[in-house]
Amino acid sequence: MPAIQKYSNIHEAVKAGDVNELTKMVKCGASVNEIRGRDKFTPLHTACDIGALEVLHWLMWKRADPNLCTPQGWTPAHIAAIRGEDTCLQALSNNNVSLNVRDNYDRTPLHIAAAHGNSFCLYTILRNATEIDADDKNGWTAVHHASFHGHLGCVQTLYKWHAKTDVTDKQGNTPAHLAAMEGNLLCLKFLVSCKSDPNDILKASNDLGEVPKDLASQFYKENVVNYIEAIEWKKEHPEKSENLSFPAHVAASRGNLEHLQMLVENGIVSINECDSNGSTLAHKAAGQGQTHILQWLIEMGATVSISNHVGDSPKDLAERFAHLACIKLLQDASPEEDEITQMDLRVLSRNSTAQNTNKNDQALDRAKEKVQDLEEELNIARKNYSQLGGMISEEQKQRKDIQEKNQTIKELETQLEYERLRREKLEAQVDECQQQLALIGANFTSEDTDASSDISTKPSNQVPTKYAKSPKVNHKYKTEGISIKRSVNNGKKSAVK
Numbered sequence: 352m353p354a355i356q357k358y359s360n361i362h363e364a365v366k367a368g369d370v371n372e373l374t375k376m377v378k379c380g381a382s383v384n385e386i387r388g389r390d391k392f393t394p395l396h397t398a399c400d401i402g403a404l405e406v407l408h409w410l411m412w413k414r415a416d417p418n419l420c421t422p423q424g425w426t427p428a429h430i431a432a433i434r435g436e437d438t439c440l441q442a443l444s445n446n447n448v449s450l451n452v453r454d455n456y457d458r459t460p461l462h463i464a465a466a467h468g469n470s471f472c473l474y475t476i477l478r479n480a481t482e483i484d485a486d487d488k489n490g491w492t493a494v495h496h497a498s499f500h501g502h503l504g505c506v507q508t509l510y511k512w513h514a515k516t517d518v519t520d521k522q523g524n525t526p527a528h529l530a531a532m533e534g535n536l537l538c539l540k541f542l543v544s545c546k547s548d549p550n551d552i553l554k555a556s557n558d559l560g561e562v563p564k565d566l567a568s569q570f571y572k573e574n575v576v577n578y579i580e581a582i583e584w585k586k587e588h589p590e591k592s593e594n595l596s597f598p599a600h601v602a603a604s605r606g607n608l609e610h611l612q613m614l615v616e617n618g619i620v621s622i623n624e625c626d627s628n629g630s631t632l633a634h635k636a637a638g639q640g641q642t643h644i645l646q647w648l649i650e651m652g653a654t655v656s657i658s659n660h661v662g663d664s665p666k667d668l669a670e671r672f673a674h675l676a677c678i679k680l681l682q683d684a685s686p687e688e689d690e691i692t693q694m695d696l697r698v699l700s701r702n703s704t705a706q707n708t709n710k711n712d713q714a715l716d717r718a719k720e721k722v723q724d725l726e727e728e729l730n731i732a733r734k735n736y737s738q739l740g741g742m743i744s745e746e747q748k749q750r751k752d753i754q755e756k757n758q759t760i761k762e763l764e765t766q767l768e769y770e771r772l773r774r775e776k777l778e779a780q781v782d783e784c785q786q787q788l789a790l791i792g793a794n795f796t797s798e799d800t801d802a803s804s805d806i807s808t809k810p811s812n813q814v815p816t817k818y819a820k821s822p823k824v825n826h827k828y829k830t831e832g833i834s835i836k837r838s839v840n841n842g843k844k845s846a847v848k
Contacts, residue, residue, distance in 0.1 A: 362387050365397045365406050370717055373409060383415040391421045392430075399431040399439045405714045407442050412721070417448045424454030432460035432476070435469035444479045457487040465493040465509065468502035473509065483514045490520030498526035498542065501535035506542070507673055516545045516552075523557035531563035531579075534572035536661070539563065541671055549582050578661060581628070597626045603635040603644050611644065615651070622653045629659035637665035637681065640674035649684045656685060 357372055358364045361381045364372045377383060384393050392400070395415050398407040411417070417427055428450055431439040440460065444450060450460050461481050464472035473493075477483065486492050494514050497505035506526070510516060517525055530538040543549045556562055567575035599620040602611040611632070614620045625631055633655050636644040645665070649655065658664050666685075669677035733743060742750075 360387075361385050361394055362392070362397050365394045365403060365410075366401060368403045368406055370405060370409050370714075373406065377413060383410055383413045384419060386419075393419050393427070395419070395427040396421065396425075396430050399427040399436055399443075400434055402434065402436040402439060404438050404442060405718070407439055408718070409721075411442070411446045417443060417446070418452070420454070424456070426452050426454075428452060428460045429454055429458075429463050432463040432469065432472050433467055435464075435467065435472055437469070437471040437475045440472055440475045444475070450476050450479050450481055451485075453487075456489075459485055461485065461493045462487055462491070462496050465502065465505045466496040466500055468497070468500065468505055470502075470504045470508050473505060477508075477512050483509065483512055484518060486518075486520070490522075492518055492526075494518070494526045495520060495524075495529055498535060498538045499529040499533055501530070501533060501538055503535075503537045503541060503671065506538050510541075510545060511673075516542050517555070519557070523559075525552070525555050525557075525563075527552045527555065527563045528557055528561070528566055531567040531572065531575045532570055534567070534570070534575055536574050536578060537667075537671060539575060540578070543582075544672065549586075553579055553582065574661075581660075597624070599624065599632055600626050600630065600635050603632040603641065603648075604639050606639070606641040606644055608644055608647060612647070622648065622651055623657065625657070625659070628661075629657075631657050631659075631665070633657070633665040634659055634663070634668055637674065637677045638668040638672060640669075640672065640677060642674075642676045642680065645677055645680055649680060655681050 357369070358367065358376070361373065361376055361383070362385070364376060386393055387397070390396075393415065395407065395410050395417055396419075397403075398410060420426055425433075428440060428443055428448065429452075431437075431443070440450065453459055459481070461473065461476050461483070462485075464476060484492050491499075492514065494506060494509050494516055495518075497503075497509060506516075517527075519525055525542075527539055527542045530536075530542060543552050546552055553563055561569075564576060564579045567579065597620075599611055599614045602608075602614065615622050623631055631653070633645060633648050633653050634657075635641075636648060655665050663671075666678065666681040669681060736743060737746070
């Protein structure tokens with residue numbers, strides 16, 4: 352009896368994340384590249400659309416085609432970039448799927464992620480050697496898309512990865528033109544801060560001769576117009592610069608803590624004093640990343656929730672210029688603002704953890720079983736390949752190592768044989784020297800024996816010492832030796848006469 356299927360098609364099983372049922376459906380003849388009629392999605396598109404990572408892995412194991420497109424030219428990578436599923440993008444990259452593929456408008460997943468404000472997807476895509484300044488049919492880069500849609504985080508991410516912020520599209524518009532046109536003041540401020548001279552951004556003209564201020568006026572973006580006019584007024588009136596009127600703000604901006612302490616402690620300036628733009632000392636310190644100044648101001652009781660004329664708080668400036676230490680200080684100084692958000696995040700994390708614990712455990716078990724099955728199949732494939740006369744890279748490396756070891760052993764054996772012969776030769780020389788030493792010793796012994804026998808020999812007519820008289824030594828004829836001359840016979844001869 353055939354098994355009853357729980358889902359009418361493979362796309363429903365993918366949405367449910369049911370890998371076991373997918374396996375059964377494929378065994379019964381379902382295709383892993385089946386196209387859904389409504390939007391022409393394949394199962395890979397559906398998995399990336401809902402972030403079903405385990406299903407995505409399973410489909411890639413089953414050789415699903417990652418290059419199939421929808422009528423808009425979107426591949427599964429484009430869908431993952433739209434939905435912000437950076438884990439799916441990483442899985443596709445791990446399976447050697449290109450992230451530089453283009454849709455019908457020549458937009459890559461990088462353009463799509465920037466347009467939808469998915470910063471984590473940007474990091475994943477940029478780590479895979481993506482061309483950061485690639486443009487689409489309109490000449491828009493990823494910075495154009497992020498600036499047009501007002502995604503400041505994406506603009507900052509792209510700038511950190513050295514994307515160009517002054518590149519023009521086919522109509523001569525820079526990202527600043529698009530940000531001003533849509534009233535995205537934060538993006539415009541960041542783009543202006545990327546250049547040493549604001550006029551490099553604000554005075555750039557497109558093909559129609561329009562600057563960002565003209566486009567902001569045309570589309571009634573009053574906040575952008577006021578911001579640009581404030582910069583122009585400051586440029587035209589340098590005599591009213593804050594350097595002369597607000598020395599404490601200059602000290603806070605430059606990080607001169609001693610001068611700032613002197614001004615505040617002596618009562619010359621107030622700790623919450625505002626300049627002509629409504630910026631406090633905390634604004635200046637947060638905008639320039641002067642952490643020690645900001646910490647001192649907080650300890651002295653400065654109010655960090657004041658907004659300037661543009662509506663920016665010190666925390667907004669710190670976030671715009673990505674001064675993380677300043678952001679942390681300002682969050683700790685006003686914890687009540689983030690209390691509700693943090694509580695919501697904790698509740699959401701608990702709920703999601705409780706709901707996904709069982710699913711994650713089951714997914715890990717299935718992934719482990721899959722690894723074991725693939726290892727067994729790989730071992731069988733290696734044996735079959737070797738039986739047919741092939742040699743895999745590991746075997747080649749192993750054989751090369753064995754040959755190198757055998758060569759080393761031969762060299763060591765040759766050296767050992769040489770040392771053995773050298774030792775035998777030295778031992779023969781030692782034996783010969785010992786024989787010569789023995790012969791020389793024997794000669795010395797015989798000479799000593801002869802000398803001692805000559806000294807111990809006495810004459811036959813020698814009188815015993817007991818009855819001998821002391822001889823008279825003739826000192827006149829004294830020599831080195833001892834000569835004794837007896838006169839006994841001479842006396843007898845004279846008597847006979």
